[in-house]
Amino acid sequence: GQQVMQIPQYQHVQEGEDFTTYCNSSTTLSNIQWYKQRPGGHPVFLIQLVKSGEVKKQKRLTFQFGEAKKNSSLHITATQTTDVGTYFCAGMGSQGNLIFGKGTKLSVKP
Amino acid sequence: SQTIHQWPATLVQPVGSPLSLECTVEGTSNPNLYWYRQAAGRGLQLLFYSVGIGQISSEVPQNLSASRPQDRQFILSSKKLLLSDSGFYLCAWNPGHRSSPLHFGNGTRLTVT
Numbered sequence: 001g002q003q004v005m006q007i008p009q010y011q012h013v014q015e016g017e018d019f020t021t022y023c024n025s026s027t028t029l030s031n032i033q034w035y036k037q038r039p040g041g042h043p044v045f046l047i048q049l050v051k052s053g054e055v056k057k058q059k060r061l062t063f064q065f066g067e068a069k070k071n072s073s074l075h076i077t078a079t080q081t082t083d084v085g086t087y088f089c090a091g092m093g094s095q096g097n098l099i100f101g102k103g104t105k106l107s108v109k110p
Numbered sequence: 111s112q113t114i115h116q117w118p119a120t121l122v123q124p125v126g127s128p129l130s131l132e133c134t135v136e137g138t139s140n141p142n143l144y145w146y147r148q149a150a151g152r153g154l155q156l157l158f159y160s161v162g163i164g165q166i167s168s169e170v171p172q173n174l175s176a177s178r179p180q181d182r183q184f185i186l187s188s189k190k191l192l193l194s195d196s197g198f199y200l201c202a203w204n205p206g207h208r209s210s211p212l213h214f215g216n217g218t219r220l221t222v223t
Binding site: 043 | 200209212213214
């Protein structure tokens, strides 16, 4: 079945360093969504990308959707301790189901 | 505004006991409703979804079942829990088309002993 692969699984950074997580799908996605889950919490929607090559920014977060609509990335500039958590991408597949990646767990050392 | 309520927050149940987790959504009508499970680790596994009252789709065969007795109520059940049913259960909803963003409840952390 359709899968969305997300790397890396874990990322440990020093506060102030940048962070990037990547998602790849074997099939074309109609859209891709990003969620953040704080430790002990529930996933919270961050953003949705729909158009090929789309780039969106939220303060220090930059989201990209690939030209072929098969990959996406989330980049955080100058990480802060408040960025700690697990970041999930979720792609909408041809069957109409949202397929979640396994997430990237980010830890930030102050 | 719309809100989603999920309870209980934590639950410890013995193997073989029944389970009932409830989720309700306020402030919207005819939402799509979902049950996800997140095992220790991090991935989100879709268990069931519903696009309307009495309409349930199961994504994976397992020891669980779901029901939607009312428009904004979604229930996850089991007749006999297994150790492997332990995990973090999340209810979610979205309006209209299923491609719209999901709004998750606070989750239920289930430990089967």
